[in-house]
Amino acid sequence: MTIAFYLASAVAIAATIMVITRRNVVHALLYLILSLLAVALMFFALGAPFIAALEVMVYAGAIMVLFVFVIMMLNLGPAGVAQERAWLPPRMFVGPAILAAILLADLLVLLAGNPASAGQPQVVAPKAVSLALYGPYLLAVELASLLLLAGLVGAYHLGRREPKKEND
Amino acid sequence: MTEPWRSLVVIVGVLAIALLVIMAQVWLERRIIARWQDRRGPNRVGPFGLLQLIADVIKLFTKEDWTPPFADRPVFVLAPAVVMTAGMMSFAVIPFAPTIGIVDLNIGLLFFLAMSSMGVYSVVLGGWASNSKYSLLGGMRAAAQMLSYEVFMGLSLAGVVALAGSFSLRDIVEAQRHGWFIVPQALGFVVFLIAGIAETHRLPFDLPEAESELVAGYHTEYSSMKFGMFFVGEYVGIALVSAMITTLFLGGWLGPWLPPLAWFGIKTFFFMCFFYLMRGSLPRPRYDQLMAYGWKLMLPLAMLNLLVTGAFLAAR
């Protein structure tokens, strides 16, 4: 399991690097999907199969399909690649890279501080997840559902057909 | 036998038999649909035309494997591989009999749903990478159609999960020892069946292909074995959905007298034939109709099913 975890992490990192350096949007998206799959595998290796499955279903399976769908609808082609090239010269990466390095250092310091925290992974069954969600985190679930409801209403409003104007 | 060897043998065996069944389906479908159309179907190559399949495979292999110069090459090659991989992966969680099955994940059902949502990519990317308008239209239809029907597919299974109290397919089968779920979950069964057809984009819901409007839809530009993979992938989907219906609603391997594997085979075969029957008799709906059925009929039905099941469980 440890090997699987590190392998998946390596794939996730590599894929994510590819995501931000690709010029072709669809290729970038493909790498993003790959990265999400790798993250799902990491969850699985850490003993959270439920989250892993949801990660694949919701992120890699549903949300990314929508992304691909929209990109396909725009059908950018070579013009899009050229634009990407113009907008993304290497020096654009300097700022984010510095910020990310600070974060990394932060993480390393934290990890060095208490090395014993990474305990042995234990498998979390779907039932435990549900009990946690509808027990201590009930408020968060309700808030999220409220957010979704707002999204639903908004989508309905945007997609609604205008009533025909009476011509009098 | 030691444990790793045993699982290796099981994996290879299950994959080989699954592939064989899937290939045999091509022949079976042609024969059965021929029967329903008062024809005879393939009966020349070998006894009952059984070797027709091998002839077809040889033909596919020896055809020119052409990648159009305007296609996006890596994605073009990737797309047909995804459909096969995602389909075959799902077979890992299916319990064929009490002791036969590759793994028994405690999230087996979710694994199946996740893999079927991966299958969408093959069609969508195939359509996009071909870089031709028919393929693109097919891919876009596929994306919208499969994404929508996936929603009801998951929802329709929620009732089954609630009744069985587990995502593990083995537990779900065991929970049906005193009555198949098709009775209490009739609504969920219907929704899952229809969503399954839409998910495998088989007739009558083959709008991504729609040969009478889009040439061949998302695989217009594919030839040779790449086309073959799409083609076989469709049959993988049929076998998979049939096996899932059997497992989830018809008690899987459970049944009197016959050995468990035989029961599983018979039930799965029945649903495969039902798929062929649909293909042989129903016209293709219009695209907006398809979407309307999905969101205005299937979604409420699935919700209702879940609500009633939940109320029933709470009352008990």
Added chain:
Amino acid sequence: MPIYSALRSLWHVFKHTFRRPITVQYPEERPRIPPRWRGRIILSRDPAGGERCVACYLCSAACPVGCIALQAAEDEHGRRYPAFFRINFSRCIFCGYCEEACPTRAIQLTPDFEMCEYDRQNLVYEKEDLLISGPGKYPDYDFYRVAGVAVGVKDKGAGERELPPVDVRSLLP
């Protein structure tokens, strides 16, 4: 969703499981082909054995795709016949108009449909390919015995349902 009609068509199609196929195993098992089937074209002879075709060009004119070519000639009795008669079967649509147009029932369509060739040129049939030795579908019909000029088959006025020619120079009734 038209659920009822969908279920009904499923049932109707399913019922065909118990029907016999209506197709036949073609090369071994032959379908029954009606005698007036419009297949390979032949040129027939009259009961006496002479060529029926009088090279009138009517079939050639009637042919919608223009695939009949012929050349008229006359023998020593003045009887017309085609010097060559050519049908290009790669263009023929087997409409049967030629048979309808023919006044002598020379050109006829037959129930033979197996005329595949690997070479397109082989589908051009010459007169020796077309001409058969019998009268075809009309065994007793002989154009020159019913009508037509004297070309050595019969004398003037000796045809069926034909009166001898009136001697316009005589006063007798």
